[in-house]
Amino acid sequence: AQTVTQSQPEMSVQEAETVTLSCTYDTSENNYYLFWYKQPPSRQMILVIRQEAYKQQNATENRFSVNFQKAAKSFSLKISDSQLGDTAMYFCAFREGNTGTASKLTFGTGTRLQVTL
Amino acid sequence: GAGVSQSPSNKVTEKGKDVELRCDPISGHTALYWYRQSLGQGLEFLIYFQGNSAPDKSGLPSDRFSAERTGGSVSTLTIQRTQQEDSAVYLCASSKQRGNNEQFFGPGTRLTVL
8 A cells, every 4th residue: 555654744934935845655556646735724625736757857837846756755845935825734645557446646644834924 | 617516515413413425526527536634634535436437435434434426427425323533524526537637626525523
């Protein structure tokens, strides 16, 4: 079974600064996908960024980028130029790829990010 | 277009009662997922429907939990004889197909069992 670990329950960053959220995972699969989701107080889960395991290049989406280390099974999220609207819970998630029925997501326990003035 | 909708937004019930939670996926999405988010926890997979295939029920925590999806669209998650430990936010998601397509989430139903 896959597991996803987020070791930082809470993080704080000042506006305009950069913050990195950590995530590690455990799997015996070779094909899979990794995701970071944002959950603001509204409870709406929003996809921030995704990474296909077969791609060596780290994914980027505007101010969000990842550091994907496949051998170390590490998938950290970097938020640059933090904004107040980035305040939310951030969840790392894993999904197997190219399998029969397993497209469910396995989530970590989340990191609560607070952006301050 | 419209996103995933869920109803009710909040549900308070007494221990031992049955509850039904509803999910309306995005039109045209063939895959539908239910997750549970307990306080301070990540999302826990419950059940997954894909087209006409048999659902993956591997995440249902007990036989008090069941779900159906009628006509390949709307889904209902039923919890019988609710217990206090069932209190959580129940999130539904849908996706276009079982490939690498994004799962779009609804706003969830917060269930409180007194």
